[in-house]
Every structure is written in C-alpha cells, then in structure tokens.
Amino acid sequence: MSAERGSSPGQLEFRVAIRDAIAEELERDPSVVFFGEDVAAEQGGVFAVTPGLAERFGADRVFDTPISELALAGAAFGAAATGMRPVIEIMFGDFMALPMDSLVNQAAKLWYVSGEQGSAPLVVRSAVGAGGRFGAMHSQSPGTWFQGIPGIKVVAPSSPGDAKGLLKAAIRDDNPVLFLEHKRLYSIKGPEPEHEVLPIGEAAVVREGRDLTIVSISKGVRDALQAADTLAGDGLDVEVVDLRSLRPLDSATVLASVARTNRLLAVEEGPRTGGWATGLLGVVSERGLHDLDDAWIVATEETPIPYSPTLEDPFLPSAETIVESVRGRLGTGVETAA
C-alpha cells in the first residue's frame, strides 16, 4: 500500500500503519479528508507520519492549515456535522487544550443534544507522551483531560497493527474520536493487523497470566509486557491487559481478568491524582471488590514533566519501575497460583 514499509516483510512500522490507515480510508471513502499543520508538506508532519498523502490525494483531500488549533477542530466539527469525515492532526497532545472547547462543547455533544439528529464523525490524531526530552509542553498525555467527556472516544494504540485497525475504525466511527499516538512508538515495528478494522472499546488481554493483572494503554503496555517477562523469572505469572481506549472503558475485560488473578496494577504515564489509573481501580473496587486481594498504581510524580534526562527517566514508568514496584508490593515470597 505504502512505498515505505518496514524492511522485513510483514514488519509494519507504527508511523506507516497510521499513514496506511489514513490512505486506505481516503481511498475508500470520498467524504474523508485530512488536514493539519505541516501535514501536507514534503516531510509529512514533524514525525514524518504522512509524507506522500498530499501528492497522492490532492490538495482538496489533504492540506496544510494555519497554526489555529481551535479553527482546526471547529472546522472539523462543522464538516463532520454536514457529512464529511475529517481527520485532523493536532501536532502535539499538549496543544489539545486549545481546541478543547470545540471538541467538548461541539463535537462531543451533537449526537445527544440534537436529539440524535446527527453526529460529528471526526478524528483528532495527536502525538503524545514523554521520554523524548521534549519538556513540559510537548510531552503530556491528554487522554485523561477528555476521559470524563461523554460523547467523545479516546483511543491510544500500543502496536502498529492495533494502530492501523483502530484508526480505520475511528475514521469510520460516527462519533468524534481522539486518537493518541505515543511518540516513542512511531518507530517500532509489528505484524500487520489480522482484521481490517478493530472495534473501538474492546480491551485486549495481550498476555495471559494467573498471579497479577497489569493494565495499561499505549506505550505503557509495552513496558508492562517487558516487565511481565522479567517477573516470569521471579515465578510470577503476569497477565497484561491493553485498554486500547479510555472511553469507552472496557471494564468488563479488566474485571474478568482480576477475577482470575485477584491482583491489579494499573500503569499510567501521568500523575496519579486525577488519572485514569486510579479511576480504573475505582471501577474495579465498585464492581469487583471481593475479587481484589491487592490493587495499586505505578504513575508519575505530581509535577510537570522535566526536560533533563536525569530527571525525565526516573519520572516515567518503565519496565524497570514496574518490576521494582511489583517486587516491592508483593514481596519476593508472593504466593502465586502456580
């Protein structure tokens, strides 16, 4: 589909997965358009995600805009309400506060408030997350800002295959979808997705285990998987659940997992207070309290994100801090199901 596939066959690069998803939907459905800041330039945006699309689909379908995030979202709303399927790029997730009024008060509300006359099928793609030394204004994960907004879906894939399937689903979805792409995933590779679209709102058990459920999303899922490998060496059999979306929140999959493992760790790249991770523990304690022997969180400190490597690295959750936290919480002599 795209000229720039990963070198080994079947090895789909995350950024190419995104590009392919957009390209395939642009191809499939004339109502799809894609616009944002510098996305149609030769480079295809600052993360080189979308080169070639403008040339291939023309300036009517793929175009650059002024640095006007609120107008971007507002224009996407008006277009979506009148039959188009706009995909826009907000370059960094940190800028998501600028278009937030349109997303929250226009796009998210149309379906319900209009008495279900229509909806706003738009997708907002954005590069999120820390670890790249981009500092406090280019590293945040704004998923939690929007998790409490009824009417808008918040999706964040952890693998190229999921990215492609979920983005295609997002573009076909009749509702507004925030699609959050972790910067540190752009260069990873993985298999092509098995199905053309991946339904939004279904968490995935990406590793089965009997002793502890670790839940995360986006890059955190990779850290959790890596941590699970290490912990397997301790004799701890860890199950890993990838939420894939914060809204809808697939609590059923998490509850079912916890019913098996009786222990829950949620790993969030963001502060504990007001994050999705504490909320997830809350959902489980509301509906599955008696399955729960232990529940805790690995998150960041309650400060903005620092720039210096010696500050940023320990600030962020990682496979190591997850392993450390599990060992600290459960002790070395954790009684496992084995």
Add this chain to the structure above:
Amino acid sequence: MSAERGSSPGQLEFRVAIRDAIAEELERDPSVVFFGEDVAAEQGGVFAVTPGLAERFGADRVFDTPISELALAGAAFGAAATGMRPVIEIMFGDFMALPMDSLVNQAAKLWYVSGEQGSAPLVVRSAVGAGGRFGAMHSQSPGTWFQGIPGIKVVAPSSPGDAKGLLKAAIRDDNPVLFLEHKRLYSIKGPEPEHEVLPIGEAAVVREGRDLTIVSISKGVRDALQAADTLAGDGLDVEVVDLRSLRPLDSATVLASVARTNRLLAVEEGPRTGGWATGLLGVVSERGLHDLDDAWIVATEETPIPYSPTLEDPFLPSAETIVESVRGRLGTGVETAA
C-alpha cells in the same frame, strides 16, 4: 463589610461570602485585582455576585473585559508571574476549555518548570453545575478536567462559610487556584466562617457516623447531608466527608473515615467514567483495601446534560437518589455498627 448581608444576623449568603472575600482581599493587598466579563457592571456579573466592587475599588482594580477567556487567563498568568494576584471570573465553568491552555501550560507549570524561580498566584472563579435548566453548555462541572493537572489547585466549597475562607486562602495562595462555585449554592445561607482563611487541601468530616462514609464536594455535600438525615431514620449512621478540593486531594481524611465505617459511597455531579469519584475509590482501594467492605458511586449518566426538567432532574444526583442507592446497595437489613 458588605451592604447586602443576609437578612438574619450571622446568616451569610453564599454569593455575598464570595463578594466579601474578594472585597476584603482587595482591601488588604494592593496586588489583588479582579476582572472578567460584565463583573464590573452594575449587576455584578450574571449571578449578581460582585455588584459594588468596581465602584468601591475603582477601574484599576476591578474591571470588565472583552469576551476573551484565553486572554483573561493569559493576562492573569502574566500579571501573576510579575507580582500581582489576579482573580478572574470565567462566567460559566463550561467555558473553561477556552482558557485551558493558559491555565495548564502556563500557570500550572511556572513554579516547577522555572526551577522554582516564581509561581503564578492567580484565582479563576467560575459558576459550575447543573440543575438550573441551563442546558448542556452552561451546566458542566469542569473540576475533573483539571484534577489531573499538577500545579493547579481545584477548590469547590459547599457552604458560604467555607466559600469565604477558601476563597481568601485561594487569593493568598502562591499557586493558581480554580475556584468552582455551584450555581445552586449562590442563594443558600449559612454561618460566617470561624477563621479568616481556611487552608486549601483539607477535607472536612461534616457529619460523623459509623456505618457508611459518603464523600462529595460542592452541592453534592448538601445532598449527602440531607440523605444522611433520611438514612438515620433507617438506623444507618452515615458519615459525610466534604472533599473541598479535588487537587490537592485529601485522601488521608477519607481513608481515616473509611477505616472507621468500612463502606464508601462517592457522589459526583458528573459522569462515572473519568470522574473524580471513581478516582477516589481507586485511591482508597490502593491504600485502604482491607478496610473496605463496600464501595460504590452515585454519578450521572454518560451523556451531556439535558435541558428539559423531566430529563435533568433524574439525571442529577440528589438526596433522594443517594438514599435510594444506599438502600439498594446495602439492603434494608444492613448490619450497622450500632
């Protein structure tokens, strides 16, 4: 202090408490200024909270602005960073997405990111909450949008006395503070505060009980107290905790209460997913799981807020729905501590 006190002595009206707090701080500290849309007009804003202030303190201290929420917050930031203590009004909490970039990326980050060179002592007052038939864009409670933002305090008082003490504390606080005033509290009356300022970040046990802890904030606290009275008739001894701020979150007070009652109900005027209430249950399950016999939430449906009275009333938590929920969850034969 103010000309318009509640009719019976010692009966402080919520809106007057706010007005008095601003007036007293304007009087005490020349670096305090107050501005917003129509706040200096004769009416003193759309909720008649601040009449008379402009006349008393002059146009240099109290003034009207254009309808420019982002400039309001941005100007407050720059002024606060250079030594002033601006108090601004964002007329309705629903509009809080418009100035959010300045609040999140400027005000909240200055202290930490500057390496503690300075901070942004500003206060954003805003009228929040539903029940007034104002519809989906004039009824939201944006506290949860900001709960996950390190560096900004989120305060929401439930009584006139607290409102006055907390607002004065907010104005004297060296950090940015969102001060959320529930519209349906403006006309209630209560005693003058006992102390001049009330420290931000301390929850209050506003009613002691042994069987169940109900936690809420803002108007929800009044509903909880009313529900507790009714439930007392069932023989259930309910403790009510008023969080008073969502950030800092005083989980210690909640944990101590739950350690006594072993049951926790959080009541939130907002959707369950992504709200502060699930997060609170999460905090308790992380740190007090073994004290917890039951935990659940009363919140709103996962939709925008409807206009019609027959839709809005059942949509919102109330003393009745709290009572109903407690009875449903605990049964009539709940084993009480008595």
Add this chain to the structure above:
Amino acid sequence: MSAPEARRVESPTAPERGEPAARDYLDAYARMVVIREFEQTIHRLFLKGEVHGTTHLSAGQEAIPVGVCMALAPDDYASGTYRGHGHALAKGTAPEALAAEMLGRATGVCGGRAGSMNVVDLEHGLVGCFGIVGGSIAAATGAALSGKREGRVSVAFFGDGATNQAYFHECLNFAKVLELPVIFVCENNFYGEFTPMLRVTGGGEIAARAGAYGIPFEVVDGNDLWAVRAAAAGAVERARSGAGPTMLECQTYRHFGHSKSDPARYRPSEELERWLERDPLTVARRRLLAEGVSEADVEAVETEAQGEMERAAEAALAAPYPDPHERPATEFKP
C-alpha cells in the same frame, strides 16, 4: 459611550442582481412577524415559568436572519447563537417544534434536550446554535468545507461580542486561506451582555477586522430587510462563484435585555427610543406599503403569522414532556 446610529455603506462588491419580487418581501416580512411573535410568546411563557433556565430574545434583530436567509437556498447551511430563535425560524425550523424545545417538550426539535441555547435542526441546514460565544463561527466555517464540495453556502450568525473571541480570528483566517464559501454575519447590537461594544472592542470597527484577513466586508443597516438581503445576495454570489468568504456587519439593536433577568438599565433611554423608531418591522412594513403592497395584504400576513404562532404555542404547551425511560439516551451514535 452609546451606540452610534447605524451607518450604511454602499456595497463596493455587489453587482446588479435580480431583485426578489414584492411578494417575496411580503413573505419575508411575515417571517419577521413570526419571529417577533415567537419572542414575545417565549417572554410571556418564561414569566409564567414554562420556559426554564434562561432565554435570550432577538426581538429587534429580525431583519438580519430573515434578510440573509432570503438570499440562501433551502439546503445552504447556517449556524446561530444562544440568541438563536430568529436564526432557526428564518432557516426553516417550524415554530411549533422550536417552541416545544423551549418548553422542554418531547416534540421539541431536539426532543427537549437542547433548550433555548443549543438548538440544532440539521434537516433545515441549521448546523447548530451555540451557547458558547463564537462557536457558531467555527460550525459554519466547517460546514463550508462541505459546502465547497456541494455548491452550498454556509452562514455564521454571531454578535459583536463574539468578534473578540478566539473562534472569530482563527476561523476567519482559516476560511480566507481556504477560500471557503462562508458568510460571517455579525449582528452588531452594540452590547455584549451589559458591556457596550465600544468599550471592549479595540479599534471599534468590527467589519474592518475582516479586512485584515483579506476578507471583503460590508457594513449594513441591519434593521432594513432590503439592505440585509442585498448585501447577503452579493456575499452568496461571491461564495458560490468560488471567491471565498465575506463578512457582513449588520448594525442593529435588541429590544429586550440580554437575557431573561436583565432590565438593561445600562442602555440610555434615548438610545433605546431612537432604535425603537427604527424597529425593523416598522421599517419593512413602511417599505412594503411604499412599494405598492396593499395595507390589506400586509395585515393579512400579519394576522396569519400571529395565528401561526398562537397555534404553535398552543400545540407546544399541549405536548408531553420527554420520558427518560421511554427513550433511553446513548452517549454515542451506534
């Protein structure tokens, strides 16, 4: 500081256009009367406690949405504000469905979910009315992206106060850069809520702001149906021909206070009187008669319009309230 008299600037851009017939203006006048009656009815019903929350009446500003919509095709797009009853009625929303919405009834155009400030009527091309000042500007800009493909025009109605909002700036520039077929109609009634326009509007010239984006603009007597329609027709022509956006600053005045609870004491009484003399209904009526329409014909449409509104209000008042159990809400379109 008080509002200046509306000033009229000859359109530098409007070419000769086929004028509508007197009959069309009579129909338009009838629509203006419906809007006036609607606002007065809502006002009465508000005082009776039947309309809830708050409401913002557009009486005095009727010539603007009606004049603009005269120049539109039925399937063109529009977006309005919390002061949006006139926007909806001019665009085609049935008075009964709109009144029922105000009353929170199940038969309301949005099933009672939206209320006075957030009306949507997609069937009639009304992308929405927006409780957030400036929101309508974005909605119409976006609709113009669709319009550009479909040969449809899009209109944003908004107030003078909205021109100080982020939405105004970003969307006007966006629309110009993309040469979108959108018309920005500023209803300059010289006040935000309680604050005079001139006190919060740098430069004091609203239309001139469009000029800074390279957008053609016109200052229009917003109380003159003929003037509004002519300016709008020019803008529509420009939009449809691919020449991009236009801004119309229509100067007008609201007869009521800002919202239900506002006695509007901040407005000098001479100012109000001066504007009441130029009530857009009076202006239109006089002109119709001057153009040869008979008094009887005018009275006939007035009576008809009043009757239409009365029947609408009665039907709305008789309609049931929505039952949340009967029609469970969903967050998402399935």
Add this chain to the structure above:
Amino acid sequence: MSAPEARRVESPTAPERGEPAARDYLDAYARMVVIREFEQTIHRLFLKGEVHGTTHLSAGQEAIPVGVCMALAPDDYASGTYRGHGHALAKGTAPEALAAEMLGRATGVCGGRAGSMNVVDLEHGLVGCFGIVGGSIAAATGAALSGKREGRVSVAFFGDGATNQAYFHECLNFAKVLELPVIFVCENNFYGEFTPMLRVTGGGEIAARAGAYGIPFEVVDGNDLWAVRAAAAGAVERARSGAGPTMLECQTYRHFGHSKSDPARYRPSEELERWLERDPLTVARRRLLAEGVSEADVEAVETEAQGEMERAAEAALAAPYPDPHERPATEFKP
C-alpha cells in the same frame, strides 16, 4: 510562493529620539555575536547528543531581540518562544546558565527542568519562553498589567505563524482595550515550520492586523539593528507615556531549518542566499565601520564574544546533571 524582500516603512509615529552612541551599538553587536555563537554551539552540541529532544535556532534573527532590548530598561518585561535563545540572551540571561539549561544540567537557568523550549528567567524580567505558539503574547500582555502600575514596559516576541493563533487576537484586543504598555514584536521569518507564511495568512499583511484593533504598527527591517532599535524606542516611549500597545512586524529569516531535524528543503535556495547576504551580523558590522568604529574594536568585541561563549559552553558541559533525590520537586510553591 516565496518570501518577499524585507520592506522598510518609515515610522509614522516615532518622534526624534536621542540616539544611542556608537559604543552602545558596538555592545549590541557583541550581544548579537554571542547569540550567533550560542546557536552554533548548540547546533554542534545537538549533533553530539548533548542537547536533547529538539531545539530551534534563531541564527539570522539576532537583530530583533537585541535591537528591542536596547530600547528597554533592564527591569522591563519580555516573553519569548521555543526559538527563544536570542530572547533570553538579549534580555540578560547568562550564556552559561542558558547553555547549561539546554544541556539539562543542574546549573541551568531553570535547573534543567525547562530545556530549550520553556526557559524562564524572572530575575532578568523574562517571564518565560513558551513552547506553545502564541503563549508569549499572553504572558507579555499580563506582565503589562503589572508594568502599567510600575512604569515598566512589556514585550512579546513571537513568529509570523503565531499571528493565526487565538492568543494573538484575544490579547492584542485586550491590550488595546486596556491601553497596556506592551509591544508586540512579530519576528516574521516568512515560514511557520515548513509552511510559507503567505499560504496560511489571510490578507498576507501581518502588521495590518494590529491596525484592525486600533493598535499602531510599523513594518521594520528586522535584519537591521538600527531600524529595530529605533522602532522599538518609539514603541517604548508610547508605552511608557500611557499611549498603549504597539506592534512591530520585524521581517527577517532564519538561517537554519525550523528545528534540529529540518533540512528546510521547502525554501528556494535563491531566497536563502538573498537573505544570507543580508545577515544581520554583516549588516551591523558594516554599519559600525561606516559610523567610524575601528576594525580593531569590532574584532575585539567579536573575539571577546566568541570567548565568552566558549567559556560558557565549557562550564556548562562540566556542570553536573540534576539529581532528583537531592532536590525533590514540589508541585506547588509552599
């Protein structure tokens, strides 16, 4: 579409002012050289992996912050952008503290927490540099509220792309309405990231947008230190005298790509060459000599500036990284 040559407009507002002495311009030139050396050093260190994340170099634009700051008092306020090294250095930040910040060291002006894009230096009146396009405009507008009381002036530096942002519109209007002592300095380098200014800027005239708010404006040759200083001096005088805000559009060009990873292939090479010929350092050097400063004196400050930067870089490279355990962070000011 390529960037026009900088055009020069005689200031309609600047009265006769006491000109600084040649010595002052020589000092200013030295500061420009420090900035240039700083950017080249950072570029080198970036390629070596010592500067992390990304960085945006201002080489080619030095005359603007230096010329503006010549017209300021030391305790006046300023705010800058992610392309802010020049803003900070011109305002008084020590090269060593700034370099250490870029390198993420504990001795950085923000202790290594801010990095390249978010520098703050309150001691020198730098309210902040903002990674969010347009943020600097708000910060300076707010600082001007303080400035108005204190007799201080406030300056916002920002790019051409920022003039399409919400912040630009709302803050310029806000500043005008309150007649704040703020100077809006647009560094028009004719590109956003990879997108030419003219393609995304309706009307194409940035300074003219200020006019729409009633704000006096001037288009300045941003590569000419003398021109920038003169325009800034007029604006400062206006601000201090209570006459409110001014906008200066300083036309210039960046020598590097937008950020570390950008080869800037979107710019025609003739365009780049044309601008390189008008390198602000060359222009200033030539003028200094023409005004009678000796080659030896010019060389002396050049050598000194280069030495200053070298020592700063060395010291920064030798400085320790911050230790999160040694200095635990707090979310709030206690």
